[in-house]
Amino acid sequence: MSERLLKRFDRTDRARNEQHVTPKAHFSMKDHALGLTMLPMLQKPSHHRESGLGVRIEGVRRQFENGVVALDGIDLNVASGEFLAILGPSGCGKSTLLRLIAGLDKPQGGNVFTMEASHGRADRHGLGTRADIAYVFQDAHLLPWRNVLANVALPLELMGIERKVREESALRAIEQVGLGDAADRYPNQLSGGMRMRASLARALVTEPRLLLMDEPFAALDEITRQRLDDQLRALWAALNMTVIFVTHSTIEAAFLAQRAIVLSSRPARIVEDYTLNLPAERTGSIRSSPAFARETRVLYQALERNEV
Numbered sequence: 046m047s048e049r050l051l052k053r054f055d056r057t058d059r060a061r062n063e064q065h066v067t068p069k070a071h072f073s074m075k076d077h078a079l080g081l082t083m084l085p086m087l088q089k090p091s092h093h094r095e096s097g098l099g100v101r102i103e104g105v106r107r108q109f110e111n112g113v114v115a116l117d118g119i120d121l122n123v124a125s126g127e128f129l130a131i132l133g134p135s136g137c138g139k140s141t142l143l144r145l146i147a148g149l150d151k152p153q154g155g156n157v158f159t160m161e162a163s164h165g166r167a168d169r170h171g172l173g174t175r176a177d178i179a180y181v182f183q184d185a186h187l188l189p190w191r192n193v194l195a196n197v198a199l200p201l202e203l204m205g206i207e208r209k210v211r212e213e214s215a216l217r218a219i220e221q222v223g224l225g226d227a228a229d230r231y232p233n234q235l236s237g238g239m240r241m242r243a244s245l246a247r248a249l250v251t252e253p254r255l256l257l258m259d260e261p262f263a264a265l266d267e268i269t270r271q272r273l274d275d276q277l278r279a280l281w282a283a284l285n286m287t288v289i290f291v292t293h294s295t296i297e298a299a300f301l302a303q304r305a306i307v308l309s310s311r312p313a314r315i316v317e318d319y320t321l322n323l324p325a326e327r328t329g330s331i332r333s334s335p336a337f338a339r340e341t342r343v344l345y346q347a348l349e350r351n352e353v
Contacts, residue, residue, distance in 0.1 A: 131292070299337060
């Protein structure tokens with residue numbers, strides 16, 4: 046759901062549950078929680094697993110009302126089922142580009158299309174459905190009076206799916222992210238990493254074909270971050286979806302992605318489009334290999350050349 050839709054539902058759902066008090070957490074959380082929000086879903090998830098959506102961007106320009114040009118002349122093709130990382134200096138327009146791909150914002154020039162792998166059909170945002178897209182924001186937006194199961198099932202509830210079916214689907218998604226023993230816990234009983242897993246499960250419950258992620262693990266400690274990176278890559282390989290992942294970390298980009306683009310400072314342009322020369326199947330041990338060090342160095346140097 047969008048942030049606006051979530052806030053509207055938040056007020057309604059809170060009114061229905063105003064007498065409910067969530068249990069007090071029994072530990073001190075040291076890491077920050079980040080998470081995701083889903084785009085509006087216009088159709089029920091299918092039992093048949095379709096291939097990921099491709100993305101095509103043609104000459105996109107985005108200028109804000111204050112005159113700042115965030116993006117200018119962006120051309121990009123993302124293949125169905127690809128894992129793409131987006132790197133760039135702080136404030137260069139990475140999140141803006143992600144929002145344009147999601148259809149949450151509109152460019153002043155150019156076009157953004159989602160592409161069907163099977164027959165090359167393109168849907169321009171505003172003309173087609175966004176039912177297959179999930180967006181992971183930098184904040185969790187878990188509803189505090191709902192346990193993990195109810196939070197993960199929320200997108201299906203908003204789609205009108207009956208309770209038994211949505212809870213079965215939510216439990217499957219919770220198991221996928223390794224959170225099966227925490228389905229009845231509330232957000233204040235979860236660590237930052239666990240809340241992130243719940244957020245990821247909420248994205249997966251709708252079976253998205255395009256998953257957009259905006260620095261979702263940035264505030265987590267390094268060990269938790271690497272574990273979630275490992276899990277995300279395994280889920281991407283298993284679920285046949287397209288992932289576009291914004292990060293500041295060259296190590297994270299090199300581990301997760303098949304391909305990485307580097308944006309310049311504003312107005313952002315693509316100054317590097319690099320295919321990672323690493324094995325298709327990767328485990329955590331690859332991070333200590335000479336090949337991995339070489340690839341992260343390539344990405345770092347591209348960033349360094351274009352940092353202002």
